[in-house]
Amino acid sequence: MTELMQAPAPTIRGPLRGIYAGNTRSVVMRGLQVMARTNWVVVLTGFFEPVFYLLSMGVGLGALIGTVEFYGADVPYAAYIAPALMAVSAMNGAVYDSTMNVFFKMNFAKLYQQMLSTSLGPLDVALGEILLALFRGLLYACGFMLVTTLMGLNLSWTAVLAIPAALVVAFGFASFGMAVTSYMKTFQHLDYVYFLMMPMFLLSATFFPIEVYPAGLQWVIQALPLWHGVDMIRQLTTGLIQPSILIHLLYFGVMIVLGLWFTTSRLRALFLR
Amino acid sequence: MPAPVIEATGLTKRYGEFTAVDGIDFAIEPGEAFGFLGPNGAGKSTTMRMIAATSTRTSGALRVLGFDPAEHGPEIRAQLGIVPQADQLDEELRVIDNLIVYGRYFGLPLPYVKRRAEELLEFAQLTEKRKARVDGLSGGMKRRLTIARGLINAPKAMLLDEPTTGLDPQARHVLWDRLFRLKEEGTTLVLTTHYMDEAEQLCDRLVVVDKGTIVAEGSPASLIRQYSTREVLEVRFGSARNAAAAEAIEGIGQRIEVLPDRVLVYDDDGEAAMSAVHERGLSPITSLVRRSSLEDVFLRLTGRSLID
Known part of the structure; x- marks a missing residue:
């Protein structure tokens, strides 16, 4: 018989005490264990979507369009939309994981109730789940990067920075997505999310420059997170880096912090009331 | 005399207008098997959730293992074994992995958790089902697995919410036998039930709850002597x-x-x-x-x- 070991008491002090136990790792490991066994096919399908867009629009339409102007330089059309599709793929990976998967775990598998019956706090769970969504975003980003590199669509060495940038994008969407999911009661509610994502995907200067819009509409597009992701990654893969990249980073920084705070307080309201 | 494991005074929980638990007092001693006996909706589960720090009280005082649950949820849950009413097992993991992963949530080292999980499977008489899928287990097996899981952190007290509800008589007896063993080993058991035979079998002492209040307290025998x-x-x-x-x-x-x-x-x-x-x-x-x-x-x- 093994000598019994008591669970270590969480040592977190300060304002996070009671909501964080410093054991996010166990949540992530559980997710990876499940992903390795059951979900990898789903992960794979998410990778192909942007590749098909790239082939049909970038290569196909690109032959008709030629080049597009981006910060004063002419960029081949395929190289113009490839970074945008990378941002979209990071967004999709993060959003699917933090909405559909989280919804299932929350309402059917009762996974979070289980986790919150242990010494884990809601912030451990929220961070862990978001990191898992991020991991998926990372897989998509790396896979897509490989494809665009082989196709010669990365115009500068700074393109390698597109991978961490895609992670930042995924982090922002995942932390917000999970908070939004916590309000959903039925699977139909998830459709609202996809209904919003579709126009954002098509209109956030993904396939054409933002200058085609009238000034007022440009402001609306620039308020949306995907535009910041697209412009940031496009600056990196084309090497046409502007000071505005800092604004994009700041935008996602705020989104991540707000999303985490929001998710944690929602988990607390739902499971620790 | 040792300090009570769990002590409540005037413990109250309101959901809007509805008062689920209405100012109850109780103290649970170390090593005791303590029961909350009452019909459905009496406030038993709500009380359990407040003890487990998964629900915050509206008013009154509550100390669990020396901590205030409103402030120290993770610290308290680190030392509790929780067996919820619905089993809430991780259906995406195999039987053995349910124990291992759960142990990791407590921050216990992997080699220890792996060894301990095998022992607990034996305790729960589930060794043969080691690699089985959880959704294929019978109701009694699932409940035993949930209890084994609740023991992975060597808890000072075990909270069992309606441990045998929905089980057939044979499965209930197997479960009672396991709970008896825990009691003999000195684990503090806190359980809710609406089965009087379960309360008589398992509890050293119990409170009878109705509509959020305690209407009587004592050992099963003394309650029967006093009120019948x-x-x-x-x-x-x-x-x-x-x-x-x-x-x-x-x-x-x-x-x-x-x-x-x-x-x-x-x-x-x-x-x-x-x-x-x-x-x-x-x-x-x-x-x-x-x-x-x-x-x-x-x-x-x-x-x-x-x-x-």
Whole structure:
């Protein structure tokens, strides 16, 4: 018989005490264990979507369009939309994981109730789940990067920075997505999310420059997170880096912090009331 | 005398207008098997959730293992074993992995958790199901796995919410046997139940709860002594005639309760009460003399049956 070991008491002090136990790792490991066994096919399908867009629009339409102007330089059309599709793929990976998967775990598998019956706090769970969504975003980003590199669509060495940038994008969407999911009661509610994502995907200067819009509409597009992701990654893969990249980073920084705070307080309201 | 493991004074939980738990006091000693006995909706599960720091109290004082649950949820849960009413197992993981992963949530080292998981599987009599999928287990197996899982962190107290509800009699006895062993090893058990036989079997001491308040407290035997007679005579006259018959047997025994399907006559000597009924010229369809149970205590205290 093994000598019994008591669970270590969480040592977190300060304002996070009671909501964080410093054991996010166990949540992530559980997710990876499940992903390795059951979900990898789903992960794979998410990778192909942007590749098909790239082939049909970038290569196909690109032959008709030629080049597009981006910060004063002419960029081949395929190289113009490839970074945008990378941002979209990071967004999709993060959003699917933090909405559909989280919804299932929350309402059917009762996974979070289980986790919150242990010494884990809601912030451990929220961070862990978001990191898992991020991991998926990372897989998509790396896979897509490989494809665009082989196709010669990365115009500068700074393109390698597109991978961490895609992670930042995924982090922002995942932390917000999970908070939004916590309000959903039925699977139909998830459709609202996809209904919003579709126009954002098509209109956030993904396939054409933002200058085609009238000034007022440009402001609306620039308020949306995907535009910041697209412009940031496009600056990196084309090497046409502007000071505005800092604004994009700041935008996602705020989104991540707000999303985490929001998710944690929602988990607390739902499971620790 | 050691400090209580769990101590509550004036513990109250309100959801909007509804008061689920209405100012209850109790203290649970180390090594004790303590029960909350009451019907569904009495506030038992809410009380358990407040103890487990997964629900915050509205008012009153609560100390669990020396901590205030409102401030120290993770610290408290690190030392508790929680067995919720619905099993809530991780269906995406195999049986053994349910234990290992759960142990990791507590921050226990992997090699230790792996070794301990095998021992707990044996305790739960599930070693053969080691690699099985959780959704293929029977109700009793799932419950045993949930209990094994709750033991992975070597808890100072085990919280069991309706541990045998929904199980067949054989599965219940297997489970009771496992819980007895835990009790013998000195684990503090806190359980809720609406089965009086379960409370009598497992609890050293219990409180009877109804509508969010405690209506009585004591050991099963002392509660029966205090609130009931030694024996009970149950007579049935047919549902249409029970009320009329009850009037006719008025005065026999110490107390009479009329239920829709039968009349209960409380008397220390049930056989004597039966003779008295026959002497009055009444002939019940069926009659039965039995010892008083907690069910009778509950009926006496609330005027209602435990299981509606």
